[in-house]
Every structure is written in structure tokens, then in C-alpha cells.
Amino acid sequence: MQILASEITEHLKGASMIRKMFEAGLELKAKYGEDAVCDFSLGNPDLPAPPAVGQALSDLAADADKPFTFGYMPNSGYPFARKALADYLSGEQGIAIDADDLIITCGAAGGLNAMFHAVLEPGDEVICPSPYFVEYGFYVGNHGGSLRPVPARPGTFELDINAIGDAITAKTRAVLINSPHNPTGVVYTREQLTELAALLTKKTEEYGRPIFLIADEPYRFLAFDGVEVPSILPLYPYAVTISSVSKNLSLAGERVGYVVPSPNMPELREFIGAITLTNRILGFVNAPAIGQVLMAKAIGSQVNVTVYAERRKAMTRVLDDAGYNFVMPKGAFYFFPEAPGGDDKAFCAALQEERILAVPGSCFGCPGHFRLTFCVGEEVIRRSAEGFKKVYDRFAK
Ligand SMILES: Cc1ncc(COP(=O)(O)O)c(C=O)c1O
Structure with a gap:
């Protein structure tokens, strides 16, 4: 009997590729042992949280027997946590942010859902450069909108501003960007973001309805070689930054993120009220x-990013030695190389035979590539070298 909504039945069918891969990975680990499998498939930060998190947790334990330590609170978050976050973000984003002008959410994922629920009319479109984080399609679809991927520039994965301009219509409600980017590691430059903001200013005037610019930026802390990650908030009044402490504090399971609109948004109070409501x-x-509590006390510290930088070097060596083509990631913890031979699914299946787990680019709307995360120890990266070379040689012919 049909117990599910047809939309969910469809999603379950669509998700089967990733699920099958995940299950095959589990089988490999059960058969050969965890250490015999090189798992580059999951973006689950493996570095320990910074010491301030442990300290905050033991401080909190002393309050465990007090009333309301774990009780309900304002829907937008504890006032002291909003204040700590606002002070931190004012420096990071280069614009003064007030504690009443942000909302603490259940991760960036919860923030994106609260945002889309607040602003999308049925049939509205959200443009995003592709490849893209596959959950975006669900987050937009959950609230009656549809995601409109626009290919990034081939070869660099930078924003194709002309293509975005061509894709904008009266239905466009938002442009959603992610920098540093999952899965490519691209970081958008100040020039590109300024150009995008100018485009959206023009189109907003043309259509008489704001087109939001949303920056999903949980990887902001992880940019390599001193690359700048510019803030969009000072650039455009309808800019909204959505982020979390999942990656910078390795607190992904705690589900703490935030939505921060530009303080220059003319309807700022109305917007804050709406996100507070939709979050509820x-x-x-x-x-x-x-x-x-952990976020409020640990904000400003972060995981040891030099570990990620060393792994990026090690992965670069493995891929270079084997002959892969890839754009060097400027940020985040992913590589997105070309799949030799072009068939990303067949290629990832062959890697699996070598006990290497990677995700086909098709899962990010970009066939012909594959994604590797470096949330794994350097020894795993080194151990994978032989398998990567073997499968490359087989497919590159
Ligand atoms: C690009 C991107 N956006 C959002 C998220 C969701 O992060 P959070 O744990 O803050 O909900 C992730 C998680 O991997 C991500 O890669």
C-alpha cells in the first residue's frame, strides 16, 4: 500500500545512488575492517573541537541541576549567545551587526529552510551555480520553490555572472551561493561578488521585487594560502549570510547555525520577525x-586548520602523481577532480573495488567529476595512492 507522499517516494528513488554507495562502503568496512577502506565520501569534520568547547561543557555541567538550564528560550536564541555571535560576526563580516539582528538556527540547513519558508511564493525560483550541495534542491522544494542550477565557468568553477543574469526572471526570488564551495573548493573573489551584487540591484529594480543574495558559508574559516573570503553583507541590502559552527568548531551534530541579514536591508525588522517565526x-x-552555550563560549577559536592544509597537500601529491586533472581547492575540505574517461559513476564503482570511496559528480549536478573530502587522516590519503593510480590508468586510456 502507498503509505508515502508521491514526492517523497520520488526522492527516495533519486537518493538510491548515494545510499547504495554508502551501504557498499559499510559492507567493505565490515568485510575488510575500517582501516582497510579509504573513505573520502563524507564531509563529517573529524578534527576534535577546540579546547574552549570542552571547557564550556564542563562549566555547563555545574548548572545542570538549576531550573531552565535546558529549557525553552526565545525562538531566535539565547540573548547572550546572540550577543557573542553578533560581536564576533561584526569583525568577521566587516559590518556592525546587532544582537537583535540575527537568528540562531538549527545549523545552516535549518537557517536555509527558515529563510526559504519566509520568502518563497509557490513557483518561485532560486538560482544557484552548479555543481552545488545537493540538499539545496530539497531546501528550496520544501517551501514550494524550485532550484534553478546555472553552470559555473568551466575549468575554474567561478561564477558565470552573465549566465546568472540570463537565468533571472520575474520568478527569481534568490541567488544562492556557497563560498568556500562544496564540492569544488572555489572561493569567489571580491570583484565577482561586487559584480553579482550590481546585477541583482539592477534586476531588483527591473522586476520591482527584491532578489535576495544568500551566502551559505559554513566553510568560511577554511581558506588556504591567505585567500580572502569577502562578505556579501556590506555589498547589497538584500544580502543574507547563513552559516554555522558545524565545521569551524567541529560541532556538526549539535545543530547550531545562524541567519544574518545585511543591516542595510530596509525591511530588516520585518525580516528578523519572519525568520524567528519560520524557525518556530x-x-x-x-x-x-x-x-x-558551547558556541557562545568557543566562538573565535577554531579547529586546527593546519591539519586540513597538510592533508590538502598530501591529496594534491596523490592526485598529481596519478595524473588526475583538478582545480586546486582554495577553501573547504574537498577536491573535485575530473573522472578520467568521463563516466563518473563507473569510475567511482571502480575506485570502490580498490576500497576507495568517493562521490560521483552527478550527485552535485555535475557529471564527469568526482568528489573527495579530506576529513580523513593523512595516512589514509597516502594509503589510497596506489588505488587511485591503478584506476586512473584503467580509465584514462
Ligand atoms: C555547502 C553546505 N551547506 C550547508 C551545510 C549544512 O551544514 P549545517 O551542519 O550547518 O547544517 C553543509 C554540510 O555539509 C554544506 O556542505
Whole structure:
């Protein structure tokens, strides 16, 4: 009997490729042992949280027997956590942000859902450069909109501003960018973002309805070789930054993120009220109490990024030695090389035979590539070298 909504049945069918890969990975690990499998498939930060998190947790334990330590709170988050976050973000984003002008959410994922629920009319479109984080399609679809991927510039994965301009119509409600980027590691430059902001200013005037520019930036802290990650908030009044402490504090399971609109948004109070409401009525209610305390006390510290930088070097050596073509990631913890031979699914299946797990580019709307995460120890990266070379030689012919 049909117990599910047809939309969910369709999603379940579509998700089967990633699920099959995930299950095959589990089987390999069960058969050969965890250490015999090189798993580059999951973007789950493996570095320990910074010491400030542990300290905050033991401080909190002393309050465990007090009333309301774990109780409900304002839907937008604890006032002290919003204040700590606002002070931090004012420096990071280069624009003064008030504690009342941001909302703490259940991760960036919860923030994106609260945002789309607040602004999308049925049939509205959200443009995003492709490849893209595959969950975006769900986050937009959950609220009656549809995602409109626009290919990034081939060869560099930079924004194709002309193509974005051509894709904008009266239905466009937002342009969603992610920098540093999952899965390519591209970081958009100040020039590109300024150009995009100018385009959206023009189109907003033309259509008489704001087109939001949303920056999903949980990897902001992880840019290599001193690359700048410019903030969009000072560039455009309808800019909204959505992020989290999932990656910089390795707190992904605690589900703490935030939505921060540009303080220059003319309808700022209305917007804040709307996101506070949608955060509540979507059933998130408020972000986790413990996670907010940890964030408030640890914000400003971060995981040891030099470990990620060393792994990036090690992965570069492995891929270069084997002969792969790839754009050097400027940020985040992913590589997105070309799949030799072009068939990304067949290629990833062959890697699996060598006990190497990678995700086909098709899962990010970009066939012909594959994604590797470097949330794994350097020894795993080194151990994978032989398998990568073997499969490259087989497919590159
Ligand atoms: C690009 C991107 N956006 C959003 C998220 C969701 O992050 P969070 O844990 O903050 O919800 C992820 C998680 O991997 C991501 O890669």
C-alpha cells in the first residue's frame, strides 16, 4: 500500500545512488575492517573541537541541576549567545551587526529552510551555480520553490555572472551561493561578488521585487594560502549570510547555525520577525540549548586548520602523481577532480573495488567529476595512492 507522499517516494528513488554507495562502503568496512577502506565520501569534520568547547561543557555541567538550564528560550536564541555571535560576526563580516539582528538556527540547513519558508511564493525560483550541495534542491522544494542550477565557468568553477543574469526572471526570488564551495573548493573573489551584487540591484529594480543574495558559508574559516573570503553583507541590502559552527568548531551534530541579514536591508525588522517565526513554525522551535552555550563560549577559536592544509597537500601529491586533472581547492575540505574517461559513476564503482570511496559528480549536478573530502587522516590519503593510480590508468586510456 502507498503509505508515502508521491514526492517523497520520488526522492527516495533519486537518493538510491548515494545510499547504495554508502551501504557498499559499510559492507567493505565490515568485510575488510575500517582501516582497510579509504573513505573520502563524507564531509563529517573529524578534527576534535577546540579546547574552549570542552571547557564550556564542563562549566555547563555545574548548572545542570538549576531550573531552565535546558529549557525553552526565545525562538531566535539565547540573548547572550546572540550577543557573542553578533560581536564576533561584526569583525568577521566587516559590518556592525546587532544582537537583535540575527537568528540562531538549527545549523545552516535549518537557517536555509527558515529563510526559504519566509520568502518563497509557490513557483518561485532560486538560482544557484552548479555543481552545488545537493540538499539545496530539497531546501528550496520544501517551501514550494524550485532550484534553478546555472553552470559555473568551466575549468575554474567561478561564477558565470552573465549566465546568472540570463537565468533571472520575474520568478527569481534568490541567488544562492556557497563560498568556500562544496564540492569544488572555489572561493569567489571580491570583484565577482561586487559584480553579482550590481546585477541583482539592477534586476531588483527591473522586476520591482527584491532578489535576495544568500551566502551559505559554513566553510568560511577554511581558506588556504591567505585567500580572502569577502562578505556579501556590506555589498547589497538584500544580502543574507547563513552559516554555522558545524565545521569551524567541529560541532556538526549539535545543530547550531545562524541567519544574518545585511543591516542595510530596509525591511530588516520585518525580516528578523519572519525568520524567528519560520524557525518556530517549521518545528525547530529554537536551536539546541547546549550547542548555543558551547558556541557562545568557543566562538573565535577554531579547529586546527593546519591539519586540513597538510592533508590538502598530501591529496594534491596523490592526485598529481596519478595524473588526475583538478582545480586546486582554495577553501573547504574537498577536491573535485575530473573522472578520467568521463563516466563518473563507473569510475567511482571502480575506485570502490580498490576500497576507495568517493562521490560521483552527478550527485552535485555535475557529471564527469568526482568528489573527495579530506576529513580523513593523512595516512589514509597516502594509503589510497596506489588505488587511485591503478584506476586512473584503467580509465584514462
Ligand atoms: C555547502 C553546505 N551547506 C550547508 C551545510 C549544512 O551544514 P549545517 O551542519 O550547518 O547544517 C553543509 C554540510 O555539509 C554544506 O556542505
